[in-house]
Every structure is written in structure tokens, then in C-alpha cells.
Amino acid sequence: MTQDTRAPFLLVHAGWELFGSDRMLLESAIGLRQAGERVVVALPESGPLVPRLQAAGVEVLIPPTFVLRKSALRPRNWLRTVRDVIRGSVAAVTIVRRLRPRALYVSTIVLPLWPVIGRLLRVPTVTHVHEAEASAARVVNLVLYAPHLASHRLIVNSEFTLRTVGDSIPALARRSTVIPNGVASPTDVPSARVRLDGFRVVYVGRISHRKGPDVALEAVAMLRERGVDATLQLIGAVFAGNEAFGHELTAQIAAHGLQDHVVHHGFRADIWPVLADADAIVVPSRQDESFGNTAVEGILAARPVVVSDIPGLREAVGEYDSALFVEGGDAHQLAEALVRIVDDWSTFVARAEADRSAAVRRFAPEAYRRSVAEFMQSAARG
CATH class of the missing domain: 3.40.50.2000 (Glycogen Phosphorylase B;)
Known part of the structure; x- marks a missing residue:
């Protein structure tokens, strides 16, 4: 004291x-x-x-x-x-x-x-x-x-x-x-890549069924099946008593043969270096979110975001053109939205830059x- x-x-x-x-x-x-x-x-x-x-x-x-x-x-x-x-x-x-x-x-x-x-x-x-x-x-x-x-x-x-x-x-x-x-963010964030060489997807949040990191994993597997050289980075940890879900996620990575294409950082206090290296951020929640800090952080990182179409997330980032909405828990829709970003990369980069400026003021x-x-x-x- x-x-x-x-x-x-x-x-x-x-x-x-x-x-x-x-x-x-x-x-x-x-x-x-x-x-x-x-x-x-x-x-x-x-x-x-x-x-x-x-x-x-x-x-x-x-x-x-x-x-x-x-x-x-x-x-x-x-x-x-x-x-x-x-x-x-x-x-x-x-x-x-x-x-x-x-x-x-x-x-x-x-x-x-x-x-x-x-x-x-x-x-x-x-x-x-x-x-x-x-x-x-x-x-x-x-x-x-x-x-x-x-x-x-x-x-x-x-x-x-x-x-x-x-x-x-x-x-x-x-x-x-x-x-x-x-929602705090660095004063300056690195610009998105001008041209894609592979496609880096990032998930930030609790490692739990509710938050849907397994949905992100399934979507990345679908992208790779379609010839997109996609990788996934997971930032987050399970909560006490939910360790079984973490084990299931590890088994899912192995079942898809994605060991070399998925990196699980665990909990990180500073997420911005990983977001700076991202091409897109996903928030694939299965259940209601009251606000959606992670979705806002994606906008503040000047990166396109794909989020579940639930009221709290739509309220947080629905006004931004670089945000795409999909049905919560639907890996196929998530993969389709990510392909849309890859196919129109320059447009989404420009939108994300403009959206960051507006979000810095709002949040x-x-x-x-x-x-x-x-x-x-x-x-x-x-």
C-alpha cells in the first residue's frame, strides 16, 4: 500500500x-x-x-x-x-x-x-x-x-x-x-503488404469452443485445399478447467496435417507484433459477443477482419468497409470471405487503411x- x-x-x-x-x-x-x-x-x-x-x-x-x-x-x-x-x-x-x-x-x-x-x-x-x-x-x-x-x-x-x-x-x-x-493501439502500424506471398490469418482470443478457433482452423484447411498458401496464428490460452478443448484443437491440427502451417503462440500480453505480420484477422465466435475488442483491434491494425454476424460484433465494426460478416461457426462461409479478400487484395488494403483512421478516433x-x-x-x- x-x-x-x-x-x-x-x-x-x-x-x-x-x-x-x-x-x-x-x-x-x-x-x-x-x-x-x-x-x-x-x-x-x-x-x-x-x-x-x-x-x-x-x-x-x-x-x-x-x-x-x-x-x-x-x-x-x-x-x-x-x-x-x-x-x-x-x-x-x-x-x-x-x-x-x-x-x-x-x-x-x-x-x-x-x-x-x-x-x-x-x-x-x-x-x-x-x-x-x-x-x-x-x-x-x-x-x-x-x-x-x-x-x-x-x-x-x-x-x-x-x-x-x-x-x-x-x-x-x-x-x-x-x-x-x-481500445488502445500503437501510434503507427505497419502497412499491409502490397502483394501477397502466402496468406497469413490470425486469431486472437480465448481458446474455447465458444470463441471458435477450431472454425478458423477448418477455414484455413479449406483454403489450402483450394490452392491458397494459407497459415494460421493463434494467440490465446484455454481457461482453467477447459484444457480438454486445447487438446482437441491440437489433434485437429494434426488430423488436417497442418502442423507446419499453424503456430499457437499461447497467451501474449502484446499482440501487436503478430497483428503487424497478419494479412487478415478472424473473429469466428459461435455465441453472442457484447462488444468485440478483438475485431476492433483488427481494424486498428489496418487489416481486413472477418467476424461472426452477431449483434455485438456488428455494432463494434459494422460501419467499416474492411469488415466482412459470416454466420458464426460456419467454416465454409469464413473460408469464402477470406478468399474474397485474397482475390481483391488491393481494394481491402485501401479500405483497411481508411478504416483505421476512423477507428482511432472512435475508440x-x-x-x-x-x-x-x-x-x-x-x-x-x-
Whole structure:
């Protein structure tokens, strides 16, 4: 802890890596720091996010934390879930009473205890909603969103998220404000290749069935069958408990004989060197995405992107001419879209350059940081 004894803004988050919501938590913390506030962040584990926060002057705590995951609802895990709820509740109450924060910022809806504790201890509480699955069963969304009725206000990352929240619990939508994600990128990015010599496809994201890296793999295999010298680079890792999917993906690579044409980098904090070497970025998600940071990063890298035609992704990059939309989970459509880019390469290069300029303005991290800081300061006063 620092020598700063002012009442802080307390930010709590369910992750510790540098995926989409992790990066937004970091940007929110930076925004409050730039506004001159003391900021304390509580995370369930230490990971790549911690040094980034500390470099911004943020104090980091690693308390026992209850995270509402699907595994917690399985009957065989109920005893462990009860234990985690008790430990997480005690830790949360202790932290709030010790810090007496000006306001509490709950990042992601899978932290159900913190809004209730914030309300009970009379701390102005804001939930930042990054998750939206309109296709999920209504009872599932009710379980996820209901604890956040205890929050005084909500931030949602897109109009699609706002509609999904409202369809589940209208009262939550009425206290929600849309603040689109801010997505950072290098000041300058390398131009795309003038002429193609092979075709480099990049996937960035969780290695999971939901995100569809296996769909990207199938599409690349189809391209190679059609005579396109395509390669695939995967950036990302499986989440704990989903290691079986990683093994399945490795077996799929071998089954297609693509060992020499697929590179799996694992998790990388800095994705921009790989994007700079890409010809196209794919986001083949099978299920709803609330926003689509990876798709935006592809636009900011000045590369064509092919993404699933789902509301959150269309809202994020639908206005850009270098973005193509395909049915989620359809490897054939994905391959056809990639062939279209190869066949009209010069046109897509020009579109991608123009789109980057527009996206840099639209997704400026500075605007996001300022909006979140002002929102949290207003919540603290209110």
C-alpha cells in the first residue's frame, strides 16, 4: 500500500490476465488515476494484469474472491461454492471497512457478492457489465444479473448489452449508461503488404469452443485445399478447467496435417507484433459477443477482419468497409470471405487503411478513461 491515506476508489475484478474485460479494468483504473484519484484494485489471483496496474500507480490486493462460474452451480461443487462464498464475503467486508472507499466499481457480473456488500455498507456501487448473451436461457441471465440490482448504477459496454440487460431485468436497464470500450493501439502500424506471398490469418482470443478457433482452423484447411498458401496464428490460452478443448484443437491440427502451417503462440500480453505480420484477422465466435475488442483491434491494425454476424460484433465494426460478416461457426462461409479478400487484395488494403483512421478516433482510450472517471466521480458524489 502507498502513503496516500485518502479514501480510494475500490475496483474489483474477476480476472488477472489481459483479455478484453481485463484491459477495460486497466483502462478504468488509469482513467481514475489520471483524474488524480487514489485507486485500489482487488483481484482473485496475481497475473499479467498486476504489473500493468502497479505501473499506473494503482494499489493491488489479492483477497479470497468468489467468482460465479458455471462450475460453481454443479451439485458436486456446492460445498466448495459455499466455502468460497463465506471466504469471499468475509474478505470483501474486511476490505471495504478498512478502506472506506469513495465508491466501489464491480467489473463484470460474475462477482455477485460485491454489489450486495457495497449496498449494505453504504458505499456508492457501480457494476460494469461486459457480458451479454441474448441467446442464453432467461433464468441464466436472471441469476447472473439479479445480484447487481444492489448496485446504484451500471455501465454497459454497448447498446446490445443494454438491450440484453433490459430484456432480463428492466429495472437494471433504467439505471444503466452506455460507455463503449476504449481500445488502445500503437501510434503507427505497419502497412499491409502490397502483394501477397502466402496468406497469413490470425486469431486472437480465448481458446474455447465458444470463441471458435477450431472454425478458423477448418477455414484455413479449406483454403489450402483450394490452392491458397494459407497459415494460421493463434494467440490465446484455454481457461482453467477447459484444457480438454486445447487438446482437441491440437489433434485437429494434426488430423488436417497442418502442423507446419499453424503456430499457437499461447497467451501474449502484446499482440501487436503478430497483428503487424497478419494479412487478415478472424473473429469466428459461435455465441453472442457484447462488444468485440478483438475485431476492433483488427481494424486498428489496418487489416481486413472477418467476424461472426452477431449483434455485438456488428455494432463494434459494422460501419467499416474492411469488415466482412459470416454466420458464426460456419467454416465454409469464413473460408469464402477470406478468399474474397485474397482475390481483391488491393481494394481491402485501401479500405483497411481508411478504416483505421476512423477507428482511432472512435475508440480512443483517452475518451473512455475520461468517461469512466467522470462517471465514477459522479457516483461517489451521488
